Amino acid sequence: MGAAVQINAISHRFSRQGPLVLDDLNLDIGAGERVALIGESGCGKSTLLHMLAGLSLPSDGCIRVNGRQVTRPHSDWNMMFQRPALYPWLSVTQNVALGLQFTGQSKGLKERVDEMLALVGLGNRGNDRIQDLSGGQQQRVALARSLAVKPKLILLDEPFSALDPFTRRSLQLEVSRIAHDQKITLVLVTHDIDEAITMGDRIVVMGRNPGTFRAVLDNRLPSPRNPMHPDFVALRRSVMQHFEASMEVSSETDAAADPAAMPYLAQGESAHV
Known part of the structure; x- marks a missing residue:
């Protein structure tokens, strides 16, 4: 809720x-x-x-x-800025997992990340580098990262x-x-x-x-x-x-x-x- x-x-x-x-x-x-x-x-x-x-x-x-x-x-609560603020040396999956790791929600981490990537239409891009994504796809990664921690x-x-x-x-x-x-x-x-x-x-x-x-x-x-x-x-x-x-x-x-x-x-x- x-x-x-x-x-x-x-x-x-x-x-x-x-x-x-x-x-x-x-x-x-x-x-x-x-x-x-x-x-x-x-x-x-x-x-x-x-x-x-x-x-x-x-x-x-x-x-x-x-x-x-x-x-x-x-x-x-999570905030999304004009720029996606992703880490280019990490994969898409690793970027999405960051919020879960910072908040100590490591249980079922992979399943949660996969679920969020599928939700934002990037289910097959988990292993990609950030540099290989378009601007819109990078914002989708930022959205998946925000959603992963189940914000209210x-x-x-x-x-x-x-x-x-x-x-x-x-x-x-x-x-x-x-x-x-x-x-x-x-x-x-x-x-x-x-x-x-x-x-x-x-x-x-x-x-x-x-x-x-x-x-x-x-x-x-x-x-x-x-x-x-x-x-x-x-x-x-x-x-x-x-x-x-x-x-x-x-x-x-x-x-x-x-x-x-x-x-x-x-x-x-x-x-x-």
């Missing part, structure tokens, strides 16, 4: 006198739920994800996973951003399916609205300066989600409206903090998600 997550009154500054980076974030995530965090660069979504992973601590507030306050990394929560920090569109789409659907089938809670950080809709049961739109939750949208589209379906298109339009509204607020905040920025903002340059 996935983990229930509570984000309680999280605020953060990187230094005592520094600007407020995150401001009073509150969100309850149900066990087995998939949540996508989307926002422009600098809104603090990756900072929040690192706090969920226990890699950093907030200045104020706390995060709880299944009622236990997060103060450091734990095997119950997986945190994704734009892990598909460097992949080609076809591989990215395939992995979005596959990771969503695996999380759903195994009832793993999933929190995804992304700049891509279609990715957020494809993978998230809820989509949280963040604003910046400081980072806040500006909107939380339910996504009840059946899986697998077709980006050409009219309901998908309608939800994309709704997310984009909230995103653009959050950018306008952020721009006003920037201009108020720095009046010299006003002429630049008036140029109306578009921002990419």
